[in-house]
Amino acid sequence: MTIQRKYSLPSCILILEGLSEANAQSPTDGRSLISMLVNAECHFPNSQQQPLTGGRDFLESLVKAVSAYAQEFLSKIPHPEAHNFEQELVQVQKVEKNRHRLTVRSNPAGPSDNSDSAVVSVDLTTVQLFDLVEAVDQFLADSRTLPNLSLAIAPVSQRHVASRQDMAKQAVPATVGLSSLALAAIAFFFVPIPEVQPPKPVPQSSSQSSSPSPAPAITDPTQIEALNKKLYEQLNTAWKTRATLDRDLSYQVVVSPQGAIVGYKSVDATANEQIERTPLRSLLKPPLNTPNSTPQPVAQYRVVFTKGGQVQITNWETK
Numbered sequence: 001m002t003i004q005r006k007y008s009l010p011s012c013i014l015i016l017e018g019l020s021e022a023n024a025q026s027p028t029d030g031r032s033l034i035s036m037l038v039n040a041e042c043h044f045p046n047s048q049q050q051p052l053t054g055g056r057d058f059l060e061s062l063v064k065a066v067s068a069y070a071q072e073f074l075s076k077i078p079h080p081e082a083h084n085f086e087q088e089l090v091q092v093q094k095v096e097k098n099r100h101r102l103t104v105r106s107n108p109a110g111p112s113d114n115s116d117s118a119v120v121s122v123d124l125t126t127v128q129l130f131d132l133v134e135a136v137d138q139f140l141a142d143s144r145t146l147p148n149l150s151l152a153i154a155p156v157s158q159r160h161v162a163s164r165q166d167m168a169k170q171a172v173p174a175t176v177g178l179s180s181l182a183l184a185a186i187a188f189f190f191v192p193i194p195e196v197q198p199p200k201p202v203p204q205s206s207s208q209s210s211s212p213s214p215a216p217a218i219t220d221p222t223q224i225e226a227l228n229k230k231l232y233e234q235l236n237t238a239w240k241t242r243a244t245l246d247r248d249l250s251y252q253v254v255v256s257p258q259g260a261i262v263g264y265k266s267v268d269a270t271a272n273e274q275i276e277r278t279p280l281r282s283l284l285k286p287p288l289n290t291p292n293s294t295p296q297p298v299a300q301y302r303v304v305f306t307k308g309g310q311v312q313i314t315n316w317e318t319k
Helices: 056-073 127-140 164-170 177-189 221-238 270-271
Strands: 003-010 012-019 036-043 052-053 090-096 099-105 119-125 249-255 261-265 300-307 311-315
Touching: 003 127, 012 127, 012 300, 036 056, 036 261, 052 056, 056 090, 056 099, 056 127, 119 127, 221 249, 221 261, 221 300, 221 311, 249 270, 261 270
Parallel strands: none
Antiparallel strands: 003 012, 012 036, 036 052, 090 099, 099 119, 249 261, 249 300, 300 311
């Protein structure tokens, strides 16, 4: 069953779709836990800008890029993470005083990457930009959505700052109506780790519900077995680093009816840290959903990359 969360602001809506663990505890506030991201979408209502979509890598890069750029914009102090163009999928650059370009790549840019086919860019006003910042803040404060997501988001290091007094004079509101946001951001800038209070649950209509929406699991034994074999063929063929493992790595993997890997989650911290030693990230193909699309059924498997160089796949429910 897929779960959808919306973080809505007047000029930006962040939509996250994901799955919950089968053994997840029943929610006390009526909101199911999203532990695995399947798709992330960023919409800009009342504008001609196209939605931005992607998977977990896209979401993590978006959070880091937007947070770093907002700090730099408000403080006028260069933030190193705001210029990490060659390693991040998402980039934000200032175009004009009230215009900011958000660029999304299908792969991190390299020195010889001159292709424009895999690049999507949208121009945002300052109001749209800070509505996006607020949507990201709401997501990070939501303990029921990807609670295991850990991102190294921090204020600008003191070695990049000449003096706090000069910095305070430079940090001014970005535009009329953003004074309170600017002051909050400056206060955040001065403390190492902000204490964020989770948002209070609010009643939601059926069109914006955070409860599971119909997305039945694939139950046909023949199809489940066929997808198991297709998944094995993909992983076994693409796994080139099997000799580097010193322990087994286990993952929960979600597969579409066509056999594409649409989501995965590490079973433990070690598997998460060593994800690059598996082919999962390179094979991930998040579905291109729209807000009105019907979630497709999925099959879930437990995949183990053994230290002996074998790929073992079983149904997730029978782990």
